[in-house]
Ligand SMILES: O=P(O)(O)O[C@@H]1[C@@H](OP(=O)(O)O)[C@H](OP(=O)(O)O)[C@H](O)[C@H](OP(=O)(O)O)[C@H]1OP(=O)(O)O
């Protein structure tokens with residue numbers, strides 16, 4: 001994606017499946033501009049009739065307009081407007097006090113000289129809106145109260161996509177044939193899926209529950225530290241799309257550096273890096289617990305939620321359990337879902353979509369060595385709940401700052417996509433058993 005023409009004040013930074021991020025160091029220091037790459041808010045549009053897509057749009061609106069929010073949700077929002085709305089109206093209040101959420105402002109791309117055609121294929125989101133966010137990699141600038149950077153020049157940042165720590169609970173609808181779901185994490189199952197699809201070459205040993213840590217101090221600090229270090233080592237071993245490392249905002253891993261050369265590039269040993277990150281995560285445990293509790297809003301599981309979704313769309317077979325009579329308890333659970341009042345069914349879908357959004361979020365931790373140059377920044381960070389200092393694990397003190405990004409609110413039509421993926425995983429697991 002090479003920048004060219006009028007857009008050359010803007011530099012491409014990074015991209016995910018839904019959005020691309022750009023920076024303009026001179027005109028907008030300390031900020032990242034997010035631009036949507038997708039045209040449609042409804043998922044799997046190619047496989048849906050216009051009527052089905054319209055019904056999904058209507059249902060999505062019904063879910064998010066049930067409650068009063070200072071800014072009203074609109075079914076006509078573009079993807080980027082949905083993201084901004086969810087971040088400010090839903091995620092913000094849920095995470096208030098943690099300081100961790102990157103809050104942004106919608107901006108007209110024309111007003112900032114961003115020509116999307118210079119960077120992105122035609123189409124995409126009506127074209128004219130972007131989202132300005134504080135740049136989590138350029139902490140010195142994004143925290144500055146003046147145009148001048150508050151030190152430091154040397155930063156290293158770790159972008160984690162930790163994925164879900166959620167495990168099925170009592171209310172989760174699981175067909176008895178799919179009992180494997182109770183023994184494997186969602187991430188592990190996704191690894192089977194990705195391997196099967198050829199999306200990855202090897203299975204990662206990474207376990208999201210190790211990263212997020214035991215809830216509510218369920219074990220001692222030493223054990224919690226060990227589990228975080230285990231997760232971090234597994235991520236450095238096999239980063240896939242769960243870890244990216246940046247030095248002074250330029251991506252160095254995976255890519256320019258190998259695992260063997262990364263420490264040298266960053267000026268630390270790998271043991272120091274793992275220990276420093278584990279310490280930062282431990283200091284932020286209450287925020288991590290909060291995010292996990294939001295992932296756990298997925299109470300009924302995809303099999304249950306898919307039935308509720310179809311029920312709300314008025315599909316005749318939504319709660320059909322014929323052919324499953326031998327599984328009495330399962331049939332009873334399906335009946336319970338069928339009897340759920342509409343308001344509760346909408347709430348269950350709201351919870352599922354909130355959970356799915358938090359299961360796909362990213363955390364960026366930026367580190368800088370403490371020095372005379374960083375004294376101002378240190379003072380500022382020490383006042384923030386999502387930042388602090390780390391000592392005793394590296395030579396000299398290290399400052400850290402943690403930011404939560406990627407609040408791309410999942411559309412209700414994603415439930416169908418998730419269900420299809422779930423069925424595919426079931427057949428992969430069945431094959432693996434055979
Ligand atoms: O389904 P998952 O868990 O694989 O998550 C998808 C991600 O795959 P991952 O497993 O992280 O490689 C996927 O990530 P990649 O683009 O593959 O890096 C997207 O984040 C996708 O979200 P969306 O379609 O952009 O809204 C994600 O879709 P959602 O499931 O979050 O809707």
Ligand SMILES: Nc1ncnc2c1ncn2[C@@H]1O[C@H](COP(=O)(O)OP(=O)(O)OP(=O)(O)O)[C@@H](O)[C@H]1O
Nearest residue numbers: 014015016017018019021133134135136405406408
């Ligand atoms: N506030 C920020 N500060 C620094 N970098 C950011 C910020 N927001 C986004 N980015 C960069 O832009 C990339 C794409 O953003 P984001 O993860 O929100 O997109 P996405 O398409 O929704 O991702 P995914 O495919 O994981 O759902 C991120 O991976 C990150 O590198």
